[in-house]
Amino acid sequence: MTRYASVLDLIGNTPIVDVSALSPNPNVTILAKLEGRNPAGSVKDRVALSLVEAAEADGVLIPGKPDQVLIEPSSGNTGIALAMVCRLRGYHLKVVLPSNVSPERRQLLLAFGAEIIDSPGSEGSNGAVRMAQKLALEHQEWTFLYQYANPANPDAHYRTTGPEILRDVPEITHFIAGLGTSGTLMGVGRYLREMKPDVQIWAVEPPSGEMVDGLRSLEDGYIPPIFIENHGAEMLDRKVVVRARESIEWTRRMTELGLFVGISSGAIMAGAVKCAKLIPEDETATIVTIVCDDGWKYLSTGAWSDDIDDVVERAKKIIYF
Amino acid sequence: MAAGAKVDVVSRVLDQSESGIMTAVLRVPTVLRPALGGVATMQVEGATIGGVLSELSDAYPAVKGQLLNDDGTLHRFLNVYINDDDVRYLGGVNAPVANDDEITLLPAVAGGASG
Numbered sequence A: 001m002t003r004y005a006s007v008l009d010l011i012g013n014t015p016i017v018d019v020s021a022l023s024p025n026p027n028v029t030i031l032a033k034l035e036g037r038n039p040a041g042s043v044k045d046r047v048a049l050s051l052v053e054a055a056e057a058d059g060v061l062i063p064g065k066p067d068q069v070l071i072e073p074s075s076g077n078t079g080i081a082l083a084m085v086c087r088l089r090g091y092h093l094k095v096v097l098p099s100n101v102s103p104e105r106r107q108l109l110l111a112f113g114a115e116i117i118d119s120p121g122s123e124g125s126n127g128a129v130r131m132a133q134k135l136a137l138e139h140q141e142w143t144f145l146y147q148y149a150n151p152a153n154p155d156a157h158y159r160t161t162g163p164e165i166l167r168d169v170p171e172i173t174h175f176i177a178g179l180g181t182s183g184t185l186m187g188v189g190r191y192l193r194e195m196k197p198d199v200q201i202w203a204v205e206p207p208s209g210e211m212v213d214g215l216r217s218l219e220d221g222y223i224p225p226i227f228i229e230n231h232g233a234e235m236l237d238r239k240v241v242v243r244a245r246e247s248i249e250w251t252r253r254m255t256e257l258g259l260f261v262g263i264s265s266g267a268i269m270a271g272a273v274k275c276a277k278l279i280p281e282d283e284t285a286t287i288v289t290i291v292c293d294d295g296w297k298y299l300s301t302g303a304w305s306d307d308i309d310d311v312v313e314r315a316k317k318i319i320y321f
Numbered sequence B: 001m002a003a004g005a006k007v008d009v010v011s012r013v014l015d016q017s018e019s020g021i022m023t024a025v026l027r028v029p030t031v032l033r034p035a036l037g038g039v040a041t042m043q044v045e046g047a048t049i050g051g052v053l054s055e056l057s058d059a060y061p062a063v064k065g066q067l068l069n070d071d072g073t074l075h076r077f078l079n080v081y082i083n084d085d086d087v088r089y090l091g092g093v094n095a096p097v098a099n100d101d102e103i104t105l106l107p108a109v110a111g112g113a114s115g
Helices: A044-057 A077-089 A103-111 A121-138 A152-168 A183-195 A225-229 A244-257 A263-278 A296-301 A308-314 B002-018 B030-036 B049-059
Strands: A016-018 A028-034 A069-073 A092-098 A115-119 A174-178 A200-205 A238-241 A285-291 B023-027 B041-045 B078-082 B102-107
Touching: A028 A152, A028 A263, A044 A077, A044 A152, A069 A077, A069 A121, A077 A092, A077 A103, A092 A103, A092 A121, A103 A115, A103 A296, A115 A121, A152 A183, A174 A183, A174 A263, A183 A200, A183 A225, A200 A263, A238 A263, A238 B078, A244 A263, A244 A308, A263 A285, B023 B049, B030 B102, B041 B049, B049 B078
Parallel strands: A028 A285, A069 A092, A092 A115, A174 A200, A174 A285, A200 A238, B023 B102
Antiparallel strands: A016 A028, B023 B041, B078 B102
């Protein structure tokens, strides 16, 4: 067994497992990269470490200096990952969190010593972003890493996730990931475009816009700055929306292969299945998807055990994605 | 006024459907329902997404400027899907609409957990 000096050294180099048994097309291999194996439990470990290291390299954060405060909006995973990194580095983290995330996410933040600032649940992540922006303006002594706009977010995937995928799956033809901040798609996408330009880059959009009922008008909408700065519209070949029911169905189906994954990973798998169905009979393809996290943080939603109609209805009140 | 306009659009669509012209189902997000007669779904017609949204904007003045920009492009904070595929990757406003397609309008919002 390899010995590591720090938990932070365990971030990345996640395994890839063949999930083609769920492929609707025998000519299409589907491979899932298990980001839940990162130490704080999600793909966001890569981002959190990258954000903090970039701020340290710029002198914005100074390891060992007391009373340094960070603020960040998050629906959970980035907050949890940042909380873990900040705990190790000695920084105090305030996470602006929609009030309706699953209780496990809240508890994990507290476990790693983060402070939670609640934003209105009905406004979803948009509301958390707005509140964090306002607080960061009012407290300029705090460090606002702002994952939605910080190039260190996609850079983490350009430097690590992308090279790992191409190293482990050189025959890749399609890369499919969730949109979220767009960091994974922009970083891995840019790397693959440079190294293997023919790879198709597909985005899976969770149905967040359907769930968030706190928007007053379309003008309250939000596009992550990193998506715009990385020319996301041109980077992507296709974008599909996957609904709550389909996401939960595929989250459940993943357990047939022994994979206990988070609900957005079920959505991404559903997107991979849609893609596989479109591959012509006389062609082969190898799709790589991302399992962003495991299912532990979503147990309280009853996603695996309750009647699916109830779980789908609950998705309107609890942020699953 | 908006409710009356909705009835006009739907009845016209149904008439044309009987004569063989294509119709699609539009799913309306919560944020746009007040401007679109309060309904969650409605039938619409048009050969392209641009045509569908343009017709809606004419029938429901309250939604004008929220679907299409003045230059006819899609509003930046509006995502439009035909059968779950984002039309921005299917030709934008020129994306063709087929009979029985399901068109979904979704506001662009911040995500985060998945990537």
